[in-house]
Amino acid sequence: xxxxxxxxxxxxxxxxxxxxxxxxxxxxxxxxxxxxxxxxxxxxxxxxxxxxxxxxxxxxxxxxxxxxxxxxxxxxxxxxxxxxxxxxxxxxxxxxxxxxxxxxxxxxxxxxxxxxxxxxxxxxxxxxx
Numbered sequence: 001x002x003x004x005x006x007x008x009x010x011x012x013x014x015x016x017x018x019x020x021x022x023x024x025x026x027x028x029x030x031x032x033x034x035x036x037x038x039x040x041x042x043x044x045x046x047x048x049x050x051x052x053x054x055x056x057x058x059x060x061x062x063x064x065x066x067x068x069x070x071x072x073x074x075x076x077x078x079x080x081x082x083x084x085x086x087x088x089x090x091x092x093x094x095x096x097x098x099x100x101x102x103x104x105x106x107x108x109x110x111x112x113x114x115x116x117x118x119x120x121x122x123x124x125x126x127x128x129x
Contacts, residue, residue: 029102030104032101033116035051035116036050048071049072049073051074095124097123098123101119
């Protein structure tokens with residue numbers, strides 16, 4: 001059973017920073033997508049950043065355009081923890097952020113939430129102006 005637990009959310013002012021953590025346990029994929037999504041009220045879930053890990057060429061990172069240069073996704077294998085460093089936060093970054101994991105062989109793009117079975121409950125991020 002895959003278990004994902006997020007933490008690190010909170011309320012910050014515009015331009016501030018937060019670091020989200022996602023503790024992952026129970027997955028046995030050789031190669032996997034580890035992804036941060038966000039869900040704002042009235043909007044669909046959006047893929048924010050992902051790491052493709054476990055392949056021979058090493059880890060690769062991916063970002064949606066709106067966070068490139070501001071957010072950094074990373075993985076600490078020793079701690080089984082996925083991170084999302086968020087800098088220069090904007091009001092439009094306000095959302096519930098959750099992490100998800102799927103096998104590299106699962107069908108669907110990394111940013112398509114419907115292709116993930118395993119996800120956490122999320123942590124709220126609020127950015128005020």
